[in-house]
Amino acid sequence: MSVAVRVIPCLDVDAGRVVKGVKFQNLRDAGDPVELARRYDAEGADELTFLDITASSGDRETTYDVVRRTAEQVFIPLTVGGGIRAVDDVDRLLRAGADKVSVNTAAIARPEFLQEAAHRFGSQCIVLSVDARRVTGDTTTESGYEVTTHGGRKGTGIDVIEWARRGEELGVGEILLNSMDADGTKNGFDLEMLRQVRAAVSVPVIASGGAGALEHFAPAVDSGADAVLAASVFHFGDLKISEVKDALRASGHPVR
């Protein structure tokens, strides 16, 4: 037996409320992240991820409150990402009950932040979230992919492979690899990018972006993903977590 492929639903949370349509039946409040977290837990989610998209810092308290209430009711690992800029932010989220935090923009601005956070709290709770896409125009990188910021709108010219390796060196325990090309297409994960990143690092890699059908998940695992993450296909009820697991199991991958 070996460790199971993790299936991870991601919820976008804005000022304490889940945004993007959620079409669950029989939910008292589909906008309540805690209620949704419980629902996903009951459906067999292996972990949960909250992406905090709260714009105003004044509303951030609500995020801590959501994390606190979730941790009180849901007994599977919880990762929180979005807007984490300082070691103190990490500390507050962990104290509220998060098990891991994912860091994206702040690490690009100042990579040492990853090292400081991993040193203080342990590698196991620091996830490097990477938004990457194929290079376009005059930009070239060895892998053919570059890291982006601003939700994929701005290229940095940094090779995704170099960045993943750097993250590992700085002590992150896991890499969340988001394909900005595949994101929202529902045409499947970017398998080539996954293969390249998998070959470059030895920490777990979570595939994200592009999931649209059951047959998309096993190829991501075949390409080296240790976990698969999706948002809208779960929220809109297109796919159930249990169906994704059945599909993975049918392809010979261990699931919980």
Add this chain to the structure above:
Amino acid sequence: MSKKIVILDYGSGNLRSAERAVARHGVDVTVTPDWDTAVEADGLIVPGVGAFSACMTGLKSVRGEQIIGRRLSGGRPVLGICVGMQILFAKGVEHGVTTEGCAEWPGTVERLEAPVVPHMGWNTVDAPDQTVLFKGMDAGTRFYFVHSYGVRRWELQPDPMGHLKPPLVTWAEHGDRFVAAVENGALCATQFHPEKSGDAGAELLKNWLSTVE
């Protein structure tokens, strides 16, 4: 009167989940670094995440190794979780640096050898027949692990006189095998996180609480 459980707070990790996961079972839970409260509790949980050396430093700052020793000499239950299990062994080796642990058991905590490290996710375990912690669970039951280090050799020699009941060791596999749990009289420990292992974790905590009087 409900059982009093203390979660030892020495500055390591997310204690809220452990607190809530135990409180679900109708016991009275306190999170504290306080010596008297920790020594006198019916059951003590020693959590731990991050580096072995950092955890030992934190543990010593609250005299945690003495709290554990005092409790065990009186047969009072202690449960170590994750690095809280690792620090019960004699030593930990990280980046070539050796740190002494509590030495309740001989053995070394060393880096796992596997293609992907940390070992992160839900894995099965191989528990001995007489187990209390895993009582009533299927062989396919999975628990949530997240660690880069582990105990890959169980070094405690059997008691030649046969007077002592040998500890029950549960193994798991990632790359090669490592100790996933130990049941040794009043001292129990798990490398995985029962407080994060959903229903299976709840069952395990319930089984542990059944040993607490």
